[in-house]
Each structure stands twice: as C-alpha cells, then as structure tokens.
Amino acid sequence: xxxxxxxxxxxxxxxxxxxxxxxxxxxxxxxxxxxxxxxxxxxxxxxxxxxxxxxxxxxxxxxxxxxxxxxxxxxxxxxxxxxxxxxxxxxxxxxxxxxxxxxxxxxxxxxxxxxxxxxxxxxxxxxxxxxxxxxxxxxxxx
Numbered sequence: 001x002x003x004x005x006x007x008x009x010x011x012x013x014x015x016x017x018x019x020x021x022x023x024x025x026x027x028x029x030x031x032x033x034x035x036x037x038x039x040x041x042x043x044x045x046x047x048x049x050x051x052x053x054x055x056x057x058x059x060x061x062x063x064x065x066x067x068x069x070x071x072x073x074x075x076x077x078x079x080x081x082x083x084x085x086x087x088x089x090x091x092x093x094x095x096x097x098x099x100x101x102x103x104x105x106x107x108x109x110x111x112x113x114x115x116x117x118x119x120x121x122x123x124x125x126x127x128x129x130x131x132x133x134x135x136x137x138x139x140x141x142x
Contacts, residue, residue, distance in 0.1 A: 038103065042096045050095075062088030 015021060051057050063074050068082030077084050124132070 034103070035100065038096055038100050042092060042099060046095065046099070047092065059088040059091050062086075062091065 047059055051059065061073050063077065064085040064087060065071075065077060066083040066085060068077070069080050071077040071080055071082065074084065074086060074088070
C-alpha cells in the first residue's frame with residue numbers, strides 16, 4: 001500500500017518551486033554575504049579613517065551612561081552593568097546602511113543598464129528587410 005502525501009504538501013512543493021521564490025532565496029543568501037562584506041568595510045576600513053579625520057575617535061566607544069558607573073569604553077561599561085545609550089554603535093549602523101544602500105543603488109543601476117541592452121533588439125539590416133519582403137511576396141503567390 002502506497003502512502004499519499006496530503007494535499008497541502010503538493011501545494012507547498014509547487015509554491016517552493018516557483019521561480020520567484022527560488023530567486024528570493026538566492027537573493028537573501030547573496031544579501032547576507034554582501035552584508036558581511038559591507039560590515040567589514042565599515043568597521044575595518046571606513047571607521048578608522050573617519051575616526052582619524054575627526055581626531056582619533058572610535059565610534060564604537062561613543063556612548064552615554066544612563067545609570068551605573070561611567071567607564072572609558074563601552075565594553076567596560078557593559079561589564080560593570082551600566083545602562084548605556086550606544087550612540088557610536090548607532091552611527092556605525094547608519095554608516096553601514098548608507099553604504100549598503102549606495103552599493104545596491106549602483107548594482108541595480110548596472111543591472112538595469114545591462115537588462116536594457118539585452119531587451120533592445122538590433123534594427124534589421126537592409127538585407128534582412130529585403131529578405132522579409134521577398135518572403136512576403138512568395139507567400140502571396142502560393
């Protein structure tokens with residue numbers, strides 16, 4: 001005796017196998033990898049340069065102590081149990097967002113230009129037009 005899969009299982013399989021769902025999954029995986037690269041770009045390359053430009057400030061250590069002992073670094077304040085507003089971490093997140101948005105803007109712009117080039121069919125040459133006319137004349141004869 002063969003077991004039958006429930007009806008919803010077949011519907012789910014059809015849903016998963018749609019092209020746009022698979023494309024979305026691929027986009028999420030690529031987006032996660034892209035985010036890792038951008039995080040490294042911001043933390044390891046841009047923040048030190050920006051910090052040097054503004055006088056050696058480490059953004060990740062810009063915080064306001066709301067309650068508890070004030071410490072020189074955010075890590076020390078967390079270890080001491082202080083409640084903090086992490087302004088520097090928020091600035092890092094804003095910088096990362098702007099960089100990701102900028103990179104996605106340029107990526108989409110490039111892809112749309114490539115897509116437009118694909119969609120634009122070349123105009124037929126004179127010989128193609130003449131061959132088309134000959135074909136149409138031959139059709140009308142027979």
